[in-house]
Amino acid sequence: TQLLEQSPQFLSIQEGENLTVYCNSSSVFSSLQWYRQEPGEGPVLLVTVVTGGEVKKLKRLTFQFGDARKDSSLHITAAQPGDTGLYLCAGDPFGNYKLTFGKGTLLTVNP
């Protein structure tokens, strides 16, 4: 059983469209992180959400942490080809610095 379930697994859209990807768990997290990984590169941190119900915005990206701190979503407005990549959510459910990653959502934005 995957601790963090991400959906959809794959998403292919046209430039300019909006999209939302999800990260769900049955466990409570003190915080969740979102990373983006481009082909041939390591993951890069986008944001950390720490408070239930928190919403953080990073330009066209909006991150939300669920009220119960078990889930999170990432919404991208007017997607650009440069947004293409693998979006990973990660959390440390036991507070022991063992960051667990979901399988990711592979996003392709076509020009």
Place this chain on the structure above:
Amino acid sequence: EAGVVQSPRYKIIEKKQPVAFWCNPISGHNTLYWYLQNLGQGPELLIRYENEEAVDDSQLPKDRFSAERLKGVDSTLKIQPAELGDSAVYLCASSLGGGELFFGEGSRLTVL
């Protein structure tokens, strides 16, 4: 400031051969991680170091994998002997006190 540096970027070996990967973390980062990433999957933790001490190696297959972090800076991950199923990307990351992880570009291993 230099990021996490890994080498080699790519390695192709035949099964049963040994292989080693090297990681130089960001200067001053006391925590170092080795992750394994299979195609289409998220990274999976192999081992975590706090300075020179391996504080979590529960996911490291110790029959064939070994790691060391001498002097609490650079680290080496070794596989001996390699198996076909070891083909993957091996990611090194570092952090300051368990905060944000900074990843290297990874070492892509292909075992034939």
